[in-house]
Amino acid sequence: xxxxxxxxxxxxxxxxxxxxxxxxxxxxxxxxxxxxxxxxxxxxxxxxxxxxxxxxxxxxxxxxxxxxxxxxxxxxxxxxxxxxxxxxxxxxxxxxxxxxxxxxxxxxxxxxxxxxxxxxxxxxxxxxxxxxxxxxxxxxxxxxxxxxxxxxxxxxxxxxxxxxxxxxxxxxxxxxxxxxxxxxxxxxxxxxxxxxxxxxxxxxxxxxxxxxxxxxxxxxxxxxxxxxxxxxxxxxxxxxxxxxxxxxxxxxxxxxxxxxxxxxxxxxxxxxxxxxxxxxxxxxxxxxxxxxxxxxxxxxxxxxxxxxxxxxxxxxxxxxxxxxx
Ligand SMILES: NC(=O)c1ccc[n+]([C@@H]2O[C@H](COP(=O)([O-])OP(=O)(O)OC[C@H]3O[C@@H](n4cnc5c(N)ncnc54)[C@H](O)[C@@H]3O)[C@@H](O)[C@H]2O)c1
Numbered sequence: 109x110x111x112x113x114x115x116x117x118x119x120x121x122x123x124x125x126x127x128x129x130x131x132x133x134x135x136x137x138x139x140x141x142x143x144x145x146x147x148x149x150x151x152x153x154x155x156x157x158x159x160x161x162x163x164x165x166x167x168x169x170x171x172x173x174x175x176x177x178x179x180x181x182x183x184x185x186x187x188x189x190x191x192x193x194x195x196x197x198x199x200x201x202x203x204x205x206x207x208x209x210x211x212x213x214x215x216x217x218x219x220x221x222x223x224x225x226x227x228x229x230x231x232x233x234x235x236x237x238x239x240x241x242x243x244x245x246x247x248x249x250x251x252x253x254x255x256x257x258x259x260x261x262x263x264x265x266x267x268x269x270x271x272x273x274x275x276x277x278x279x280x281x282x283x284x285x286x287x288x289x290x291x292x293x294x295x296x297x298x299x300x301x302x303x304x305x306x307x308x309x310x311x312x313x314x315x316x317x318x319x320x321x322x323x324x325x326x327x328x329x330x331x332x333x334x335x336x337x338x339x340x341x342x343x344x345x346x347x348x349x350x351x352x353x354x355x356x357x358x359x360x361x362x363x364x365x366x367x368x369x370x371x372x373x374x375x376x377x378x379x380x381x382x383x384x385x386x387x388x389x390x391x392x393x394x395x396x397x398x399x400x401x402x403x404x405x406x407x408x409x410x411x412x413x414x415x416x417x418x419x420x421x422x423x424x425x426x427x428x429x430x431x432x433x
Contacts, residue, residue: 109133109134109135109160110129110132110133110134110135110183110184111134111135111136111137111180111181111182111183111184112129112134112135112136112137112182112183112184112185112186113136113137113138113139113177113180113182113184113185113186113224114126114129114136114137114138114139114186114188115138115139115140115168115185115186115187115188115189115215116139116140116145116187116188116189116190116230117136117138117139117140117145117150117163117186117188117189118138118140118142118145118146118147118149118150118163119140119144119145119149119188119189120145120149120287120289120291120292120293120299120329121188121230121284121287121329121332121333122138122140122145122149122186122188122189123145123149123150123153123291124289124290124291124329124330124332124333125186125188125333125336125337126138126150126153126161127152127153127156127333128333128337130153130156130157130160130161131156133160134160135160135161136153136157136160136161136162137162137164137176137177137180137182138150138161138162138163138164139164139166139168139173139176139177139189140163140164140165140166140189141165141166141167141168141189142165143191144192144293144296147163149291150163164176167211168187168189168207168211168212168214168215169206169207169210169211169214170214171214173214173215173218174214174217174218174221176218177215177218177219177221177222177224178218178221178222180222181222182222182224183224183225183226184224184225184226184227184228184340185215185218185219185222185224185226185227185228186227186228186230186336186340187212187215187227187228187229187230188230189207189211189215190207190208190211190230191203191204191207191208191257191260192257192296192298193257193296193297193298194235194255194257194297194298195297196257197255197256197257197260198255198256198393201256204256204257204260205256205260205263207260208257208260208261208263208264209260209263209264209267212229212264212267212268213267216267216268216271217271219271219275219277220271220275220277223277224277225277225278225343226277226278226279226280226339226340226342226343227268227271227272227277227278227279227280228280228282228336228339228340229264229265229268229279229280229281229282230282230284231261231262231264231265231281231282231283231284231349232257232258232261232283232284233245233283233284233285233325233351233352233353233398233400234284234285234286234324234325234395234398234400235253235254235255235257235258235261235395236251236253236258236261236262236283237249237250237251237252237253237398237400238250238251238252238253238254238258238395239252239254239395239396239397240397240398240399243357243397243399244325244353244355244357244399244400244401245351245399245400245401246351246400246401246403246404247283247349247350247351247404254393254395255393264281265281265347265349268281268347269347272345272346272347273346273347276345277345278342278343278344278345278346278348279346279347279348280339280340280342280347280348280349280350281347281348281349281350282332282335282336282339282349282350282351282352282405283349283350283351283352283353283400284327284332284352284353285324285325285326285327285351285352285353285354285398285399285400286298286300286324286325286326286327286398287327287328287329287332288300288301288302288326288327288328288329288420288421288424289301289328289329289330289420289423289424289427290329290423290424290427290428291329291427292329292424294306294428300324300360300363301326301363301367301420301421301424302424302428304363304364304367305367305421305424305425305428306428307383308367308371308380308382308383308425309379309380309425309428309429310380311380311381311383312383313383313384313385313386314364314383314384314385314386315386315387315388316360316361316364316385316386316387316388317388317389317390317391317394318387318388318389318390318391318394319387319390320359320360320361320364320387321359321360321361321396322359322360322394322395322396322397323357323358323359323360323396323397323398323399324357324358324360324363324398324399325353325354325355325356325357325358325398325399325400326354326356326358326363326417326420327352327353327354327413328413328415328417328419328420328423330415331352331413331414331415332352334411334414335350335352335405335409335411338405338409338410338411339409341409342408342409348408350402350404350405350408351400351401351402351404351405352400352402352405352411353399353400353401353402353413354402354413355399355400355401355402356399356417357397357398357399358417363417364385366417366418366421367421367425368382369418370418370421370422370425371425373422374422374425374426
């Protein structure tokens with residue numbers, strides 16, 4: 109039985125990872141300050157894990173993180189705990205850097221001291237390349253973040269490269285595209301699928317910022333978890349970095365069409381009609397196009413996305429209905 113630490117494990121992606129780790133029989137220590145995460149996200153993992161999952165409500169910047177991780181003696185550390193809001197990073201770059209850079213270094217020091225074998229980090233493929241020069245962007249694309257959040261993720265990658273080299277563990281940065289799926293917080297600024305799903309279920313209009321021609325690369329959370337678990341097996345004893353996306357560029361308007369199609373398939377007679385779409389003002393500085401290539405991870409681990417956008421959207425809306433969202 110492997111022991112794993114998951115920072116940010118009470119969050120959206122982290123809690124799906126915890127589910128998968130429990131399913132394979134691991135013992136899991138979740139470190140999360142519940143800033144955006146929720147204890148309820150761990151209910152199913154805790155029930156299934158029968159004592160093998162524990163939640164430590166702690167900030168990743170806290171000096172106790174090292175002692176706790178060293179005491180737990182994990183083989184693997186998955187670092188997903190972060191300040192995730194791009195606009196917050198623009199308004200409060202110091203707070204963003206304290207959480208995302210200093211917090212990461214704090215966790216890395218614990219990895220070195222605990223002699224964990226692998227460290228997998230949730231980086232970003234959406235914010236790290238900035239406005240792209242070619243589409244889809246591969247990992248060798250110029251890194252030119254247009255927000256402090258992208259800078260803090262890149263800085264973390266450099267720290268991982270350094271620590272994994274000098275301490276000899278395997279450090280992997282996974283640059284996620286736009287991840288969506290059950291448990292994503294619809295109150296956040298990201299997570300357009302979650303925001304729209306909640307509004308569709310409530311019969312409320314969907315508000316599109318600007319023309320709706322802006323594009324993103326939507327990848328389903330369960331595919332992302334599979335990529336994380338493959339990366340954990342990648343014991344190179346050094347640093348590597350992989351995009352995790354679909355290489356498919358989807359505009360917001362196409363996404364809405366997909367959501368309309370999904371709703372028509374799952375709608376019950378008493379459910380509201382599909383919501384009206386309204387265009388609001390474009391968000392200042394919003395990236396126009398974003399899509400990433402996943403050839404490197406496919407060649408290295410044989411990973412590729414398996415869940416289609418229509419299937420993923422359907423599962424997401426259904427899960428929000430069950431949650432009573
Ligand atoms: N969702 C996406 O599309 C996406 C894309 C690229 C990268 N990522 C990265 O994936 C990771 C998980 O993101 P998510 O979408 O699941 O968001 P999330 O907000 O659901 O998860 C982040 C978790 O980190 C916790 N956290 C925040 N600050 C903390 C702190 N100081 N100490 C301890 N815990 C803290 C939160 O409580 C939350 O549970 C993040 O690192 C994020 O930057 C997400």
